[in-house]
Amino acid sequence: PLTPGxxxxxxxxxxxxxxxxxxxxxxxxxxxxxLSVGLNLLADEGNLSIDDVQIKLDDPDLLMEAVGGxxxxxxxxxxxxxxxxSSENVKGLIERIGVELDIPTLPDxxxxxxxxxxxxxxxxxxxxxxxxxxxxxxxxxGKAANLITPTDVELILSAExxxxxxxxRYTGQDLPKIGVVTLDAAIDSENDxxxxxxxxxxxx
Numbered sequence: 007p008l009t010p011g012x013x014x015x016x017x018x019x020x021x022x023x024x025x026x027x028x029x030x031x032x033x034x035x036x037x038x039x040x041l042s043v044g045l046n047l048l049a050d051e052g053n054l055s056i057d058d059v060q061i062k063l064d065d066p067d068l069l070m071e072a073v074g075g076x077x078x079x080x081x082x083x084x085x086x087x088x089x090x091x092s093s094e095n096v097k098g099l100i101e102r103i104g105v106e107l108d109i110p111t112l113p114d115x116x117x118x119x120x121x122x123x124x125x126x127x128x129x130x131x132x133x134x135x136x137x138x139x140x141x142x143x144x145x146x147x148g149k150a151a152n153l154i155t156p157t158d159v160e161l162i163l164s165a166e167x168x169x170x171x172x173x174x175r176y177t178g179q180d181l182p183k184i185g186v187v188t189l190d191a192a193i194d195s196e197n198d199x200x201x202x203x204x205x206x207x208x209x210x
Contacts, residue, residue, distance in 0.1 A: 141168035
């Protein structure tokens with residue numbers, strides 16, 4: 007223990023109307039809005055931990071939230087964090103961060119996941135990714151026993167494209183007219199090898 011016998015609890019909170027206020031400490035921080043952070047720092051017989059972590063970003067282009075804690079802060083173990091993020095203006099968000107894209111549009115994005123473990127074995131569970139645009143939607147769910155050295159990865163993908171128009175919007179090219187395309191796939195891993203467990207596609 008860092009400080010044997012120490013017992014204390016400190017509550018920490020921070021809010022910022024714009025992340026640009028933090029640029030004196032980190033030049034690369036984008037100018038996103040409405041950040042709030044809250045957590046408890048606990049010292050118990052020399053062990054430091056944080057709990058009741060609540061981080062929220064409520065920007066017009068990005069809604070992001072993280073909740074959870076870390077049981078042993080010094081060893082960075084006992085991690086249990088759930089996160090979610092969504093954006094209905096991904097292209098505008100990326101350009102605000104300073105990256106120019108040669109793509110006319112990007113789909114809405116919704117992502118959520120839970121991470122547990124430590125810096126050697128960090129498991130991913132309940133991962134859900136949804137992409138949606140006019141005439142296009144895709145869903146990806148997954149989990150992994152360890153993200154640090156990807157182990158026992160399982161991914162399930164489903165997608166639907168309503169004809170060629172949605173594809174043309176992304177590529178900027180006129181494409182031959184087609185019907186509705188659906189796709190379902192499952193991917194898993196064993197040791198260092200990934201395999202396509204199943205794959206089906208259909209054109210109506």
